[in-house]
Structures are given as C-alpha cells and as structure tokens.
Amino acid sequence: GDSVTQMEGPVTLSEEAFLTINCTYTATGYPSLFWYVQYPGEGLQLLLKATKADDKGSNKGFEATYRKETTSFHLEKGSVQVSDSAVYFCALSDGSSNTGKLIFGQGTTLQVKP
Amino acid sequence: GAVVSQHPSRVICKSGTSVKIECRSLDFQATTMFWYRQFPKQSLMLMATSNEGSKATYEQGVEKDKFLINHASLTLSTLTVTSAHPEDSSFYICSARDWASGGPYNEQFFGPGTRLTVL
Numbered sequence: 001g002d003s004v005t006q007m008e009g010p011v012t013l014s015e016e017a018f019l020t021i022n023c024t025y026t027a028t029g030y031p032s033l034f035w036y037v038q039y040p041g042e043g044l045q046l047l048l049k050a051t052k053a054d055d056k057g058s059n060k061g062f063e064a065t066y067r068k069e070t071t072s073f074h075l076e077k078g079s080v081q082v083s084d085s086a087v088y089f090c091a092l093s094d095g096s097s098n099t100g101k102l103i104f105g106q107g108t109t110l111q112v113k114p
Numbered sequence: 115g116a117v118v119s120q121h122p123s124r125v126i127c128k129s130g131t132s133v134k135i136e137c138r139s140l141d142f143q144a145t146t147m148f149w150y151r152q153f154p155k156q157s158l159m160l161m162a163t164s165n166e167g168s169k170a171t172y173e174q175g176v177e178k179d180k181f182l183i184n185h186a187s188l189t190l191s192t193l194t195v196t197s198a199h200p201e202d203s204s205f206y207i208c209s210a211r212d213w214a215s216g217g218p219y220n221e222q223f224f225g226p227g228t229r230l231t232v233l
Contacts, residue, residue: 036224043118043207043224044158089157100146100211102222106157 002027006090006105013080013112021075021108023064023090031092033057033066033073034102038087047075047088085112116142118210120225127198128233135193135228137208143188144210148222149181152205164191198232205229 007022025031032051036044048057053068062077073090090105117140127133137147146165150158162183164170170183180202182194191210195202209222 041226043120043226044209045224046221049221100222101148101160101163102158102209103160104157107155 002031002092002094002103004090004092004103004105006088006108008106008108010109010111013110015082015112015114016079017112019075019077019080019084019110021088021090021110023073023075023105025071025073025090025092027071027092027094029094031094033064034091034093035062035064035073035075036089036091036104038089038107040086044089080110080112082112082114085110116140116210116212116223118144118208118223118225120206120208120228122228123226124229124231126231126233129199130197133195133198133230135195135206135208135230137191137193137210137225139189139210139223142210142212142223144191144212145188146211147185147191148209148211149183149191149193150207150209152207152227154205158207161193195230198230200232203230203232 003026005024034049035047037047038044048059050057050066056065064073064075087107087109089107091102093102119138121136149161152158161176162170162172164183164185166185166188172178185191205227207227209224
C-alpha cells in the first residue's frame with residue numbers, strides 16, 4: 001500500500017541554519033503531497049502542498065518540490081527561527097480515489113536553539 | 115481560516131467506562147471528517163472516515179464496535195470509545211474536509227486533539 005517515510009529526528013539546529021527534512025513516498029496513481037506542522041499543544045496545520053510532479057509548494061519560507069523521479073518531497077528552509085520548533089509531518093493523498101484520506105510519515109521533531 | 119475544535123482536550127476515565135469525544139467544524143460545513151490516533155513520537159494512524167448522514171468507514175484492524183463514530187450533522191462528528199481499557203490511552207485527533215474545497219486537492223483542517231488516559 002501507499003506509504004510515507006521521513007527522516008528520523010529530532011533535528012536540532014541553531015537559529016539561521018539551513019533546514020532539510022527528507023521525505024520519500026511510495027504510491028500508486030498520482031498522489032498529492034503535503035507537509036503539515038504541529039506546534040506544541042496545537043493541532044496539525046497545513047504548511048504547504050504540491051499536487052503534481054515538479055510542482056513546488058512554499059509557505060513561510062519553507063519549500064518542497066514534488067520529485068516524481070525520486071519519489072521525494074523534501075522540506076527545506078534557508079534560515080530557521082526558534083519559532084519553527086515543531087513536529088513536521090509529510091503526507092500524501094491519493095488523488096485517484098477521492099476519499100480524501102491522508103497517509104502520514106512518522107513525523108520529524110525540529111528543535112531550533114537561539 | 116477554517117477552524118476545527120475538539121472537546122474535551124483531555125479526559126481521564128476508569129477502565130470499563132465509555133468516553134465521548136466531539137469534533138466540530140466551527141466556520142464551515144464538513145461533509146467528511148476523519149479520526150486519527152497518535153501514539154507518542156509516532157505518526158497519525160487513520161482510524162475511520164466519517165461521512166455526514168452515513169456509516170463510518172473503518173480502517174483495517176480498527177474495531178468498529180469499540181470506536182463508535184457518529185456524524186449526524188455537517189458540523190459535528192463524535193467518537194465514542196466504549197468499555198475503555200488502558201491500551202486505549204492515546205491522543206485522538208479529528209480532521210474535517212471543507213465542502214467547498216472538494217475534489218483531488220483535499221485540504222483537511224485538524225482539531226487540536228484529545229488526550230485520553232484510561233486508568
């Protein structure tokens with residue numbers, strides 16, 4: 001079945017460092033890809049998404065490009081802030097079924113130190 | 115943006131009792147709501163998909179008689195954990211799909227979660 005694999009955390013960075021969180025997926029059909037963020041004590045929020053190959057999603061300085069050839073959707077940010085500390089989830093949605101079901105990776109905790 | 119609330123935010127109950135968790139979409143109509151379970155330091159596991167006015171669809175391995183889901187209106191879905199046991203202790207999260215953004219570009223709006231502890 002479809003699945004998502006993320007790099008294990010926690011990832012600890014200093015403020016203004018470059019961030020990469022790897023995400024790869026396995027899917028049949030043509031999934032849409034998402035990154036969600038969960039701040040401490042809050043629900044998941046959509047950070048960015050891409051719906052087809054070569055699309056780049058971006059928001060709040062974060063970017064991810066849908067790479068069909070490598071089945072990847074790595075999250076990047078050029079300069080992280082302490083406020084970016086959170087758990088990041090990569091997810092896919094099977095566009096062909098229209099069920100709206102999301103399959104999540106295991107989540108990666110990011111800790112940014114001042 | 116769209117807001118989804120959950121109530122209660124945390125609940126502690128005795129083994130053998132039943133617990134109801136509410137999920138509400140506050141400013142939009144949700145034709146579909148999803149219920150997830152999240153274990154510590156692990157991913158969200160989809161338990162069931164709830165469509166307004168119809169029976170929920172449960173994922174493989176999820177006991178439908180234990181986790182009762184009702185989606186009686188376009189803004190409310192409830193999850194009832196029946197005869198709860200300590201192994202049911204977990205973080206339960208709901209999400210709701212906006213009617214207006216249907217189609218393949220689904221965006222789910224997530225509630226803040228409910229921490230269930232069964233003693």
